[in-house]
Amino acid sequence: MDVVGVLGGMGPLATIDFMRKVLDATPAERDQDHVPMIVSCLPRIPDRTAAFRGAGDSPLDAIVDCGRRLESAGADLIVMPCNTAHLWFDAVQARLQRPMLHLVDAALHEALALAGPRARLGLLATDATVASGLYINRHLPDSTAPAWLMPTAGEMLEQVMPGIEAVKAGRLDMGQALLAEVASALRRRGADVLVLGCTEIPLVLDAAACGLPVVDATAALAREVVAHIRRC
Amino acid sequence: MDVVGVLGGMGPLATIDFMRKVLDATPAERDQDHVPMIVSCLPRIPDRTAAFRGAGDSPLDAIVDCGRRLESAGADLIVMPCNTAHLWFDAVQARLQRPMLHLVDAALHEALALAGPRARLGLLATDATVASGLYINRHLPDSTAPAWLMPTAGEMLEQVMPGIEAVKAGRLDMGQALLAEVASALRRRGADVLVLGCTEIPLVLDAAACGLPVVDATAALAREVVAHIRRC
Numbered sequence: 085m086d087v088v089g090v091l092g093g094m095g096p097l098a099t100i101d102f103m104r105k106v107l108d109a110t111p112a113e114r115d116q117d118h119v120p121m122i123v124s125c126l127p128r129i130p131d132r133t134a135a136f137r138g139a140g141d142s143p144l145d146a147i148v149d150c151g152r153r154l155e156s157a158g159a160d161l162i163v164m165p166c167n168t169a170h171l172w173f174d175a176v177q178a179r180l181q182r183p184m185l186h187l188v189d190a191a192l193h194e195a196l197a198l199a200g201p202r203a204r205l206g207l208l209a210t211d212a213t214v215a216s217g218l219y220i221n222r223h224l225p226d227s228t229a230p231a232w233l234m235p236t237a238g239e240m241l242e243q244v245m246p247g248i249e250a251v252k253a254g255r256l257d258m259g260q261a262l263l264a265e266v267a268s269a270l271r272r273r274g275a276d277v278l279v280l281g282c283t284e285i286p287l288v289l290d291a292a293a294c295g296l297p298v299v300d301a302t303a304a305l306a307r308e309v310v311a312h313i314r315r316c
Numbered sequence: 317m318d319v320v321g322v323l324g325g326m327g328p329l330a331t332i333d334f335m336r337k338v339l340d341a342t343p344a345e346r347d348q349d350h351v352p353m354i355v356s357c358l359p360r361i362p363d364r365t366a367a368f369r370g371a372g373d374s375p376l377d378a379i380v381d382c383g384r385r386l387e388s389a390g391a392d393l394i395v396m397p398c399n400t401a402h403l404w405f406d407a408v409q410a411r412l413q414r415p416m417l418h419l420v421d422a423a424l425h426e427a428l429a430l431a432g433p434r435a436r437l438g439l440l441a442t443d444a445t446v447a448s449g450l451y452i453n454r455h456l457p458d459s460t461a462p463a464w465l466m467p468t469a470g471e472m473l474e475q476v477m478p479g480i481e482a483v484k485a486g487r488l489d490m491g492q493a494l495l496a497e498v499a500s501a502l503r504r505r506g507a508d509v510l511v512l513g514c515t516e517i518p519l520v521l522d523a524a525a526c527g528l529p530v531v532d533a534t535a536a537l538a539r540e541v542v543a544h545i546r547r548c
Contacts, residue, residue, distance in 0.1 A: 087358065095347035100335050103357065107328055113485050115327035115359040122385065123355035125335065126319065127347040153354065157389040253345050 086316045087120045088309055089159025089182065091150050093127040094166035095252045098283030098302065102165035105306035119313050122157045124150040132168035133245075136212035144172050151180045161185065163309055165302055167281050168212045188222050190308040191279060191301035196230065198297055199277040206233045206275030206296075208266060208289075209282045210248060211240050219281055233275045239266050251284040260288035267294040318548045319352045320541055321391025321414065323382050325359040326398035327484045330515030330534065334397035337538035351545050354389045356382040364400035365477075368444035376404050383412045393417065395541055397534055399513050400444045420454050422540040423511060423533035430529055431462065431509040438465045438507030438528075440498060440521075441514045442480060443472050451513055465507045471498050483516040492520035499526040 088106075092099030103121065112118050129147060134140030147169060151162055162184045164170065170188055177184050195205055207219055220232045235244050247262030263285055267278055271294065278298045280286045286300040320338075324331030335353065344350050361379060366372030379401060383394055394416045396402065402420055409416050427437055439451055452464045467476050479494030495517055499510055503526065510530045512518045518532040 085360075093347065093350075093352070096335070096339055096350045096353075100332055100339070103328070103332050103335075107332070107486075114481075115325065115361070115363070115484055118325075118328045118357075118359040120325070120360065121328075121355075121357040122389070123353075123357060124389065125350075125353040125355060127350040128317075128352060129347070131347070153389040157354070157356065157385040249346075252347055254339075 085120055086160035086313055087122055087158050088313065089151070089154030089157075089162040090121055090123040091147065091154060091162055091164045092123055092166075093125045093150070094129055094132065094164070094169055095284065096125050096127050097251070097254075097287060098165055099123065099125045101283065101287055102302050102306055105303045106309055109303075109307045109310040119310060122154055122159050124153055126150055132166065132171065133210045133212040136168070136171060136216060143169065144175055147172060147176050148179045151176060155180065155182055161312070163187070163305055165283050165305060167218065167283060167301060168210050170218055171212060171216050185305065185308055185312065187301055187305045188218055188281075189224065190304040191281065191299055192219070192222060192224055194304045195277055195279050195299040196224070198299060199230065201228050203276045204231045204233055204274050206267075206270035206278040207281050208235070208244060208263065208270070208278060208285050211245060213281055214240065219279065233270050233273055235266050235270065239269065248282055248284045251287055256288050259284070260293065263289050264293050267296075271296045317352055318392035318545055319354055319390055320545065321383070321386030321389075321394040322353055322355040323379065323386060323394055323396045324355055324398075325357045325382070326361055326364065326396070326401055327516065328357050328359050329483070329486075329519060330397055331355065331357045333515065333519055334534050334538055337535045338541055341535075341539045341542040351542060354386050354391050356385050358382055364398065364403065365442045365444040368400070368403060368448060375401065376407055379404060379408050380411045383408060383414075387412065387414055393544070395419070395537055397515050397537060399450065399515060399533060400442050402450055403444060403448050417537065417540055417544065419533055419537045420450055420513075421456065422536040423513065423531055424451070424454060424456055425540075426536040427509055427511050427531040428456070428462065430531060433460050435508045436463045436465055436506050438499075438502035438510040439513055440467070440476060440495065440502070440510060440517050443477060445513055446472065451511065465502050465505055467498050467502065471501065480514055480516045483519055488520050491516070492525065495521050496525050499528075503528045
């Protein structure tokens with residue numbers, strides 16, 4: 085069975101959440117049935133959102149260093165349970181030996197399967213993920229482009245980013261309250277399905293808290309990993 | 317900051333629980349404040365309890381292989397969040413380059429601090445951990461040996477081992493019910509403090525469920541790791 089390299093630490097709670105979702109997606113009766121993983125949880129990687137804004141160092145070298153550690157430890161494929169880090173996906177893949185699976189593709193597959201052809205997708209994500217077009221400019225083969233609804237600039241500044249930072253600091257109640265307000269606003273503005281496009285967000289929000297169906301990008305990547313490993 | 321190598325996969329849920337407890341024990345405001353970890357979660361390691369019974373292959377070579385993967389990935393010290401695996405602790409340490417911290421020592425330190433000098437400690441653990449004397453024969457410098465209370469042979473066979481196996485298979489409710497019965501029996505027989513000496517057990521039992529103070533060996537090791545890293 086192939087060994088999955090999990091390039092984590094962005095942040096550590098999201099890494100643990102991803103590992104848990106891999107276990108949840110695996111039919112297993114005993115330890116030995118589970119997906120083999122090697123995990124780097126080295127949180128000194130420079131902040132991805134700050135780098136995108138031009139306000140901090142690029143995380144690229146640190147991400148590649150983590151990927152090479154995973155390769156040294158025997159990983160056969162590599163995934164990054166961090167949406168914003170996917171701004172550097174192509175650059176990381178070019179410098180690693182092992183193939184990588186793309187988190188946004190996994191999330192878009194699930195969103196389009198859930199929402200159907202003419203659906204309006206809401207997006208909750210960091211300002212770097214939203215502004216870079218990581219989701220809205222990523223087209224899957226044979227997919228019709230969905231309509232996207234985004235938080236306003238004010239909601240990004242006052243609720244989404246402070247909500248994500250609260251989760252990273254372990255203040256889950258505050259994070260949930262801030263993020264749930266924006267989820268409700270996107271629902272009122274017509275979203276049919278909400279894509280939780282930052283790994284911190286599904287730690288505190290689910291469909292019940294949002295009042296509409298959600299796609300958890302972390303869980304989508306976990307299911308894609310388990311399906312890939314079971315095909316090998 | 318040193319990188320902690322977590323030699324996990326025994327089982328995978330316990331590995332995740334340990335990582336979470338390291339985060340919980342770390343004062344952190346942002347990703348970059350957290351303890352750097354490299355984690356092997358390679359659950360094909362032969363069953364430790366079966367090996368101790370003579371009913372399965374030794375896990376030693378597989379554990380050493382995981383440790384060497386962690387060393388290749390840059391770990392500076394190594395911990396094993398699995399009590400029963402500590403039956404092979406000295407043999408693993410002898411074949412690795414990096415120092416290891418001992419889970420049972422971390423748990424005994426907390427148990428003796430909590431229970432005081434003449435306390436009676438109950439032990440919930442696998443039959444290999446109980447029968448090998450991993451806890452009861454491990455003496456800390458300057459400690460007075462505590463009195464130990466163990467489950468009966470029937471309780472081990474009918475409740476403790478099936479409870480642990482239920483947790484490993486994801487049947488947490490069943491595991492909790494089986495293990496809580498034995499915790500109550502140990503309390504009735506006079507235990508002052510209960511040592512949860514198998515990493516699966518604190519996934520489903522805490523002091524409230526047991527009706528007496530508990531020492532969670534997983535959390536004790538996590539706190540020891542954070543204290544060690546912050547001293548470096």
